[in-house]
Structure formats: C-alpha cells, structure tokens
Amino acid sequence: MLENQPLSLYIHIPWCVEKCPYCDFNSHAVKSSIPEQDYVSALIADLDADITRFQLTERSLHSIFIGGGTPSLFSAQSIKSLLQQVLNRFDHKDDIEITLEANPGTVEADKFIGFFNAGVSRLSIGVQSFSSDKLIKLGRIHDSNQAKTAAKLATESGVTSFNLDLMHGLPNQSIDNALDDLKTAISLNPNHISWYQLTIEPNTIFHSKPPKLPVDDILWEIQDQGVKLLNAAGYQQYEISAYAKSGYQCQHNLNYWQYGDYLGIGCGAHGKITDSETQKIMRTVKVKHPKGYLDVNRDFLDQLTEVDESDRPFEFMMNQLRLHKSFSVKQFQTSTGLKINAVLPKLEEAKKKNLMACQVINNEEHWLVTKTGQRYLNDLLELFL
Structure with missing residues (x-):
C-alpha cells in the first residue's frame, strides 16, 4: 500500500x-x-x-x-x-x-x-x-x-x-x-x-x-x-x-533521494505529493516566468500530472540509488504502492553484474549499490527503464 x-x-x-x-x-x-x-x-x-x-x-x-x-x-x-x-x-x-x-x-x-x-x-x-x-x-x-x-x-x-x-x-x-x-x-x-x-x-x-x-x-x-x-x-x-x-x-x-514528498512553490518549481487515500502520486510544475507567476489573474499551476504505476519503479530507483545506503523492501513498497516483485528480476540482474548487493537486516531484505554500481550508475539505472 x-x-x-x-x-x-x-x-x-x-x-x-x-x-x-x-x-x-x-x-x-x-x-x-x-x-x-x-x-x-x-x-x-x-x-x-x-x-x-x-x-x-x-x-x-x-x-x-x-x-x-x-x-x-x-x-x-x-x-x-x-x-x-x-x-x-x-x-x-x-x-x-x-x-x-x-x-x-x-x-x-x-x-x-x-x-x-x-x-x-x-x-x-x-x-x-x-x-x-x-x-x-x-x-x-x-x-x-x-x-x-x-x-x-x-x-x-x-x-x-x-x-x-x-x-x-x-x-x-x-x-x-x-x-x-x-x-x-x-x-x-x-x-x-x-x-x-x-x-x-x-x-x-x-x-x-x-x-x-x-x-x-x-x-x-x-x-x-x-x-x-x-x-x-x-x-x-x-x-x-x-x-x-x-x-x-x-x-x-x-x-528527495528517498522518494519523499515535496511541495514546490515559486517560478517553475516542481513538486511531488503522495495521497495514501487515493493511492496516487501527483507531480506539479508552476508557471515558469516571473511576469506570468506574478499575474494575480493567473493560476500558479502550469502542470498537474499523475505518476503512472509503471513509472514509479524507475522514479524510485533514479532517486534512491544516488544514496550510499541500502533501501528495504518495505520502503520500496510504501513509497511506490507496488510489491517488490515489480523490480525483483531487475534487482537480481543487477546483483549478478555486481552493481547491487542484497543483505538481510532484521529478517528483511535490503538492497545496496556496490562500489562498481556507484561508478557505473547510469548503466545500473538503465536496467530499470
């Protein structure tokens, strides 16, 4: 959930x-x-x-x-x-x-x-x-x-x-x-x-x-x-x-890197908001130019889009894999609303290529980018596209 x-x-x-x-x-x-x-x-x-x-x-x-x-x-x-x-x-x-x-x-x-x-x-x-x-x-x-x-x-x-x-x-x-x-x-x-x-x-x-x-x-x-x-x-x-x-x-x-929520206010600012009730993740982009943003007769919002479930795994990984710390199965599931099975084959492939490692902490799997994965991060991310 x-x-x-x-x-x-x-x-x-x-x-x-x-x-x-x-x-x-x-x-x-x-x-x-x-x-x-x-x-x-x-x-x-x-x-x-x-x-x-x-x-x-x-x-x-x-x-x-x-x-x-x-x-x-x-x-x-x-x-x-x-x-x-x-x-x-x-x-x-x-x-x-x-x-x-x-x-x-x-x-x-x-x-x-x-x-x-x-x-x-x-x-x-x-x-x-x-x-x-x-x-x-x-x-x-x-x-x-x-x-x-x-x-x-x-x-x-x-x-x-x-x-x-x-x-x-x-x-x-x-x-x-x-x-x-x-x-x-x-x-x-x-x-x-x-x-x-x-x-x-x-x-x-x-x-x-x-x-x-x-x-x-x-x-x-x-x-x-x-x-x-x-x-x-x-x-x-x-x-x-x-x-x-x-x-x-x-x-x-x-x-940001842990796929948290953030409001973005001001010219061209981006935001991402999770709604647990509707099970949706929404993204916002505000009006870019100061003149338009300061126009009292205009809405500040330029774009409002929903993050499709199919895009959530890559978004999560694109952020999380920048960090030099592991993420848990629970963290992935509560942040994306998806089961770990949605990315498990890709994680296993990354593990075989020595780009990621799996460790068990308190009876729960945690996944961590290896030093090789840090060096070839773009190659690692491509696995989740």
Whole structure:
C-alpha cells in the first residue's frame, strides 16, 4: 500500500545578478528592482493553493529549502516574513532544517546574521571554485577572497550548518587544480561539501559554445583522489555528490533521494505529493516566468500530472540509488504502492553484474549499490527503464 511520505517544501527565487554560462536552472538576471513583497505574497498564495489542492492541513513539514537563482539577493526581512507565514501553516519540529542558497558576491556579515534571525538554520554557499580564472570562465560574480569571506561569515552567523558548493572537471582544469580547490574548501571547515562534476546541459551558453573539458581519465583521477581527501578530513560521502561530517547530512535533499514528498512553490518549481487515500502520486510544475507567476489573474499551476504505476519503479530507483545506503523492501513498497516483485528480476540482474548487493537486516531484505554500481550508475539505472 502507498503511504504518505515525509513532506518537504522547496521555494524558488528566480532572480540572480548574472546568468552563468553552465546554468540550466530557471533563473533570470536582474534588470531592475526585485518585487520582493509582491513575490512573497505570491509564494504564500501559491502555497495555500497547494495545501487546499492536496488537503495538506494535517501533514507536518519535514524541511524547507530556498533555492534559485540567488535567494540571498532578498532582504533578511523578506525571508523572515516568508518563513513566518510558511511555518504558521504547518506542524513542524522546533529545529526544522531551513536552508537558504547564497552567492558569495551578494552577502555581508549583517545579511547572514539577518538570515539566521529570520529562521534560516543552514546556508548553502555557491563557491564553485577558488581559482580566479575558473570563476571568470564560469561567469561567477565573486572572487576567491569573497568566497573565503562568505564561509567565515557563515561560521560566525549562528546557523547550525553550512554547505560549500564546489565543481570539478572545469574547463582546462588539471588534477592539481581541482584538488587545490577541494583542499581550500576543506580548510574553511564547512559541515557539508557538495562536490560535483561540471556537466554541459542543453539550453546553456556552454552547450552552444562548449569549453574544453578534462578527459575521462583525468576526471576519474580527480574523483578518486578527491574522495580520499574528503574522507581523511572527516567528510563521508552519502550521495553521489554530497559529503558531510557526522550528523550534518542535508535532510531536505535526503528526502528527495528517498522518494519523499515535496511541495514546490515559486517560478517553475516542481513538486511531488503522495495521497495514501487515493493511492496516487501527483507531480506539479508552476508557471515558469516571473511576469506570468506574478499575474494575480493567473493560476500558479502550469502542470498537474499523475505518476503512472509503471513509472514509479524507475522514479524510485533514479532517486534512491544516488544514496550510499541500502533501501528495504518495505520502503520500496510504501513509497511506490507496488510489491517488490515489480523490480525483483531487475534487482537480481543487477546483483549478478555486481552493481547491487542484497543483505538481510532484521529478517528483511535490503538492497545496496556496490562500489562498481556507484561508478557505473547510469548503466545500473538503465536496467530499470
């Protein structure tokens, strides 16, 4: 039977100072002043519409993530108003994880402290690199010193945790370049590091004018040596690109990867909601452009679709197999509403190819991606298509 999953909330703030050439997110360069108050009002109206649509008044809230764009362009007062109105609508733990993304070029000490006082408990800082030439190539508006200063300010702001976003496999990047970036990030002592390879996405400047990227052998060596550096510094990999000190895993992202539920409000935001009564899983997509989203005469909802039972196994695996932890038979069944038999032949095939392993814990089968499966994750996922 399909059961309701933990419910998170993603809030999208679409504005940024400049559009980065690798970015395929729904973001828009600021051309004039940002209508903060109007947008906060629209976000709350959007949230209320979803609460009514999916009858969520009895559901508690697991986590909040404010992403973008560059949410740190907003004032602390706007973020405080937004969070107060959101939290007033749900039951939640006193220490609910609330993450806000920040760009090192848009923050100063008072602003980080203001975000903390507004209710933000976790900051995610988009550093990407500490190399000046790489930052210029990536179109970032900050420099290395600003990135280091942002990490220091986050440490002093009062937040429970902060994350540094860091890329590797950058244009013309050597192994030493990539590892030096990682060593600098580690020296700043964040609780969490998101370390991921640059990929060229459609509809980006890099896609139309591709830069020269490192070859696969160099990328693999960067990955191999980088993981060793992170482990030695006390960061454990718990997801493809996520490394955390003990107790500092991102609870919001974990809920995504475990096929949890989440509301998505704001321009172009996506959501996924399970309804145990109807045994349905629904997906939402909101109006993408700020002008249309802020139109008071328009519904915020752009798409509302049901996840067919035939699509649920792949969706579950696409998320769950990113994690470096096992999932149980019960978890699969309550998350998808399907019996494990729906994927058992594929799991057995993956086991034969040494891409997955099966272990029995408390008399229940658990399935885990092997190290080989982690390296060839795309091949593993193809088994479940």
